[in-house]
Amino acid sequence: MRRTTFVLLLLIVGGIVGLRCPRPEPVDHSTIDLPGLEHRVRVTTDGLGVPHISGVRLEDVVRVQGYVHARDRFFQMDVNRRTASGTLAELTGDFNDLFADAEMRVLGLRAAAERDAEILNTREQQLLQAYAEGVNAWLASNPLPQEYEDLEISSVPAWRIVDTLLIAKGWLASLTNFSEPRGTALLAEFEAAGTAQGFDGRALFEEDVAGVSPMDPAATVPDAGGALPFVASAAPRREHIPPAIAAAARRYRARLGQLPGDRNPLEGFAATGGSNAWGVAAWRSASGAPTVAGDPHSQLTAPSRPYEIHLRAVGDPRSGKLDLSGASGPGIPAVVAPGQNDHVAWGATAFLADTVDYFSDRLVRGDPSCPVWLCIDSASAFHPVEERSETYRLNFVGNGVFDDFLDATAAVRAVEPGAVDVLSVPFRSFGPIVQVDDRSVVDDSGNSPAETTVLTLQWTALHGLRSTRALFGWVSARDVWQFGEALRSFGAAQHWVVADTGGNLAYFAFGDLPLRADLEAGQPLGGGPRRIRDGSGPSNWIPDPLYAQGRRVPPYSQGQSIPFLVIPAEEMPQIVNPPTGFVVSANNDPVGTQLDNDVLNQFRPSSPGSIYYLGPTRLPGFGGFLGLRAGRITRLLRDKIDAGQLISIDDMKRFQGDTQLLDAELLVPFL
Numbered sequence: 320m321r322r323t324t325f326v327l328l329l330l331i332v333g334g335i336v337g338l339r340c341p342r343p344e345p346v347d348h349s350t351i352d353l354p355g356l357e358h359r360v361r362v363t364t365d366g367l368g369v370p371h372i373s374g375v376r377l378e379d380v381v382r383v384q385g386y387v388h389a390r391d392r393f394f395q396m397d398v399n400r401r402t403a404s405g406t407l408a409e410l411t412g413d414f415n416d417l418f419a420d421a422e423m424r425v426l427g428l429r430a431a432a433e434r435d436a437e438i439l440n441t442r443e444q445q446l447l448q449a450y451a452e453g454v455n456a457w458l459a460s461n462p463l464p465q466e467y468e469d470l471e472i473s474s475v476p477a478w479r480i481v482d483t484l485l486i487a488k489g490w491l492a493s494l495t496n497f498s499e500p501r502g503t504a505l506l507a508e509f510e511a512a513g514t515a516q517g518f519d520g521r522a523l524f525e526e527d528v529a530g531v532s533p534m535d536p537a538a539t540v541p542d543a544g545g546a547l548p549f550v551a552s553a554a555p556r557r558e559h560i561p562p563a564i565a566a567a568a569r570r571y572r573a574r575l576g577q578l579p580g581d582r583n584p585l586e587g588f589a590a591t592g593g594s595n596a597w598g599v600a601a602w603r604s605a606s607g608a609p610t611v612a613g614d615p616h617s618q619l620t621a622p623s624r625p626y627e628i629h630l631r632a633v634g635d636p637r638s639g640k641l642d643l644s645g646a647s648g649p650g651i652p653a654v655v656a657p658g659q660n661d662h663v664a665w666g667a668t669a670f671l672a673d674t675v676d677y678f679s680d681r682l683v684r685g686d687p688s689c690p691v692w693l694c695i696d697s698a699s700a701f702h703p704v705e706e707r708s709e710t711y712r713l714n715f716v717g718n719g720v721f722d723d724f725l726d727a728t729a730a731v732r733a734v735e736p737g738a739v740d741v742l743s744v745p746f747r748s749f750g751p752i753v754q755v756d757d758r759s760v761v762d763d764s765g766n767s768p769a770e771t772t773v774l775t776l777q778w779t780a781l782h783g784l785r786s787t788r789a790l791f792g793w794v795s796a797r798d799v800w801q802f803g804e805a806l807r808s809f810g811a812a813q814h815w816v817v818a819d820t821g822g823n824l825a826y827f828a829f830g831d832l833p834l835r836a837d838l839e840a841g842q843p844l845g846g847g848p849r850r851i852r853d854g855s856g857p858s859n860w861i862p863d864p865l866y867a868q869g870r871r872v873p874p875y876s877q878g879q880s881i882p883f884l885v886i887p888a889e890e891m892p893q894i895v896n897p898p899t900g901f902v903v904s905a906n907n908d909p910v911g912t913q914l915d916n917d918v919l920n921q922f923r924p925s926s927p928g929s930i931y932y933l934g935p936t937r938l939p940g941f942g943g944f945l946g947l948r949a950g951r952i953t954r955l956l957r958d959k960i961d962a963g964q965l966i967s968i969d970d971m972k973r974f975q976g977d978t979q980l981l982d983a984e985l986l987v988p989f990l
Contacts, residue, residue: 471719
């Protein structure tokens with residue numbers, strides 16, 4: 320193994336630090352031997368604590384980034400990978416964490432991360448392995464952070480490529496809406512109350528309580544394009560929730576409510592927070608160049624979730640010169656968002672597109688047509704159910720004994736047997752069976768035929784996604800078009816605002832959103848995709864023809880990562896060089912489909928008769944759907960534009976710090 324050195328410098332710099340900050344005399348200097356480096360790498364840390372890592376090859380730079388991330392944030396990195404993998408209680412000893420772990424084990428993010436690892440190309444493997452070896456080099460040469468002594472832990476597992484991918488999966492989960500059972504149960508209660516009291520309970524719930532029309536009509540692409548938003552063009556029949564599905568939703572909600580602690584990892588995801596990203600075109604900008612502002616709105620934590628960093632690879636044989644800075648994620652190499660290189664700057668915000676469905680499936684045991692012991696019956700075929708067994712450990716903290724773990728499997732089984740004997744369905748994107756109506760069907764060791772009803776969760780991110788390919792693609796992009804092309808591999812739908820040094824401004828919301836069979840037929844069944852679905856077949860996701868022909872790795876027929884047909888990339892929200900000279904995204908409706916309070920009454924542009932469905936941005940506690948932040952930013956930009964003024968960097972900073980409440984502004988005239 321090659322061994323060379325990198326140099327650590329601590330710089331004290333006053334004021335605002337840019338990419339090319341002044342270099343005063345260092346106050347601290349040390350040289351460290353790091354296995355695997357091809358060339359010397361220099362790390363300087365400025366007065367704001369931001370590391371600047373410079374080397375020849377990108378592989379060397381991300382290796383040192385792994386070392387520096389571990390030096391500054393290893394405990395945070397370890398907590399994040401344990402949270403996503405469902406092993407946090409092994410660290411904290413918290414009984415509540417044990418049952419949060421149980422829900423995460425059922426979801427199966429580690430297996431999903433391993434699927435990501437299986438489709439990495441050689442270059443991606445090399446870069447992720449270099450990062451992991453940098454983390455492990457720090458672990459091998461330094462004591463663990465103080466938190467481990469407090470928790471009576473003497474050692475931790477080495478960092479692996481799959482840990483980086485696991486943290487990325489956890490991030491995607493945190494931006495995903497898993498609340499369909501909750502909405503189904505509430506809708507059923509409103510329908511029942513309406514029947515008893517003589518009013519339309521469904522209309523009250525869907526059009527009011529769970530309505531999706533924003534308080535302010537901010538819509539990203541229509542505002543940026545100066546064009547009218549989508550106009551209602553379909554009138555789908557509204558069906559009531561079938562009683563059996565309503566009952567299943569109530570049982571599922573009741574079971575979750577009985578779990579110890581006050582956290583449900585799935586329904587707790589995406590419950591709070593928000594983010595902003597907007598851009599101003601060159602001809603609207605006082606600087607004469609397009610400008611992007613981004614604020615991820617991460618929750619206030621110590622340490623913070625992002626980690627600001629600057630990376631320079633001055634002569635990489637594969638990617639050429641790369642000068643990259645922005646917010647990295649501890650545990651993940653390179654820069655995520657917001658960020659910039661020498662050619663492109665970008666910001667990102669959460670989309671909350673609907674990439675999840677829960678299905679009420681018929682589970683059969685011992686049927687001769689089923690190739691294994693258990694199958695689900697859907698679309699006139701039997702689909703195998705996979706079984707695995709999970710074991711749980713709880714750290715025993717406080718007795719002075721290090722690495723003292725209790726076997727907590729029996730405790731989890733007593734409360735949540737499905738988190739110990741886990742069932743998943745490869746046909747449904749490897750999704751877990753989250754509820755079994757009659758446990759005896761799966762617990763009974765007999766082979767006699769039997770059946771019951773189950774709830775199965777299907778989520779696009781449980782497939783192997785090419786997120787690493789997208790990451791290294793966008794950080795090395797030379798213009799907005801290359802950036803957008805990289806995003807097509809990402810799989811997850813997010814809002815991105817991008818500008819380049821050629822003067823271009825763009826917005827993209829690419830991602831793999833599955834086509835549902837009933838929506839393609841123009842008629843949402845049951846409560847539609849926002850509610851638990853009938854799994855018998857008419858509401859299923861549509862398999863990709865290449866998968867049906869035997870292809871098992873992406874890309875599939877539309878260039879997507881998942882083996883199901885998706886909304887084509889050209890139909891996803893996007894605009895390049897917006898006619899109005901600006902584009903705004905703040906978790907709001909991107910194309911205007913929610914403005915009429917109905918997300919299921921528009922047709923797909925390329926398929927008349929098929930429902931165009933992205934999903935509602937509305938989620939309890941997540942305020943973007945109201946359009947308030949997007950509306951406020953849009954008004955601030957338009958005020959300057961209408962006054963005939965160009966928008967300066969100081970204006971962008973002022974808008975970013977603006978605290979005026981648009982909802983209060985709208986309400987005051989009525990007081």
